[in-house]
Amino acid sequence: xxxxxxxxxxxxxxGYSLKISCQGSGYSxxxxxxxxxxxxxxxxxxxxxxxxxxxxxxxxxxxxxxxVTISADKSINTAYLQLxxxxxxxxxxxxxxxxxxxxxxxxxxxxxxxxS
Amino acid sequence: xxxxxxPSSLSAYVGDRVTITCRASQDISGYLNWYQQKPGKAPKLxxxxxxxxxxGVPSRFSGSESGTDFTLTITSLQPEDFATYYCQQSYGMPxxxxxxxxxxxx
Numbered sequence: 422x423x424x425x426x427x428x429x430x431x432x433x434x435x436g437y438s439l440k441i442s443c444q445g446s447g448y449s450x451x452x453x454x455x456x457x458x459x460x461x462x463x464x465x466x467x468x469x470x471x472x473x474x475x476x477x478x479x480x481x482x483x484x485x486x487x488x489v490t491i492s493a494d495k496s497i498n499t500a501y502l503q504l505x506x507x508x509x510x511x512x513x514x515x516x517x518x519x520x521x522x523x524x525x526x527x528x529x530x531x532x533x534x535x536x537s
Numbered sequence: 538x539x540x541x542x543x544p545s546s547l548s549a550y551v552g553d554r555v556t557i558t559c560r561a562s563q564d565i566s567g568y569l570n571w572y573q574q575k576p577g578k579a580p581k582l583x584x585x586x587x588x589x590x591x592x593g594v595p596s597r598f599s600g601s602e603s604g605t606d607f608t609l610t611i612t613s614l615q616p617e618d619f620a621t622y623y624c625q626q627s628y629g630m631p632x633x634x635x636x637x638x639x640x641x642x643x
Contacts, residue, residue, distance in 0.1 A: 456632070458580075466572075466580065466623055466634040482631035513579055521627050523570035525591070527579035 423447040425455075425514055425528035432534045433506035440503045441531045443514030450498040451475040454517040456524060457491060457502045461510045471517065472500055506535045538562055542624050542635030548643040553614045557638045559624035561605040568628035569607045571600055574637075575620045583622075584609060614640070 428442040443455060456471040470481040474493035481489070490503040502512060512531045515524035539562035549555050559569065567587040572580040582591045584600035587607055597612045611618055619642055624635040 458634075465637045466574075466625075468625075468631040468633060471630065471632075480630045484631075515580075517627070520630075521568050523582050523585040523591075523625070523627055524572075524580070525582050525585075527581070530579055 423516065423526045425516060425526055427512075427514060427528040427531045430532040430534070431506075432536060434537055435506055435535055437506045438503065439506060439533065440501050441512055441514075441533070442499050442501050443528050444497070444499045445516065446498060448516070451495045454520070454522075455493065455500040456515050456517055457489075457500075458513045458515060458524075459485075459510050460513065460530075461508055469502070469512075474498075474500060506533060509533065509535050538565060538626050538629055538633055540624055540626055540633050540635040542638055544638060545636060546639040546641065548641045549614050550643045551614055551616055553643075555611040555614050555618075555640060557609045557622055557624075557640075559607045559609075559635050561607070561626055561628075564605060565626045565628035567602055568626055569600070569602065570625045570627055571598075571609045572623045572625065573618075573620045574623065580623065611640075616642075 424446045457469040459467045469485045470491045472479045472491045474495040493500040514528040516526040541560045569587045571584040574580040587602040588600045601608045621637050621639045
């Protein structure tokens with residue numbers, strides 16, 4: 422069974438750095454892409470970026486380029502999203518089997534609450 | 538690539554036929570996906586490549602395309618179908634989403 426399990430909720434002060442994890446299981450982690458999607462409260466889905474853990478090929482949305490860093494450690498089947506806390510949002514990771522494939526499996530989401 | 542989804546919300550009765558549309562700003566060669574999201578839950582893939590039904594998704598969901606226009610149809614709306622639906626193009630990166638359509642009970 423394919424599963425993506427994300428790290429737990431975080432509360433951060435504005436400007437503080439955080440790193441969210443997404444561990445995959447039940448499939449070949451190195452041979453599929455992992456994408457990150459943001460959802461602000463009451464808003465839609467925003468495609469942030471994507472990584473291919475096999476060779477760490479990473480692509481970013483222009484809206485998020487320079488604001489976030491996506492990485493992966495294929496030895497432990499885990500992808501990461503590093504960002505500076507600015508807006509409260511839920512961050513989802515999702516699997517994409519190929520470059521033009523859909524996101525077929527999603528993590529449960531990680532809520533990042535930004536509060537001073 | 539911009540994705541324009543409409544309507545932003547709709548109200549319908551159980552048993553109704555519901556149609557949601559999505560227009561791409563350029564040719565996306567049919568790389569259009571539809572997701573369903575319920576409150577507090579992650580999105581779920583319903584339709585990929587414009588008209589292919591994801592495994593386990595009920596057959597009352599279907600997708601179609603006409604050029605750069607794409608349609609998600611739900612025949613005979615069920616109580617569990619009340620949710621928000623998003624289109625997404627996966628032709629190019631970033632894989633932009635539509636704005637979403639909230640389907641509510643009438």
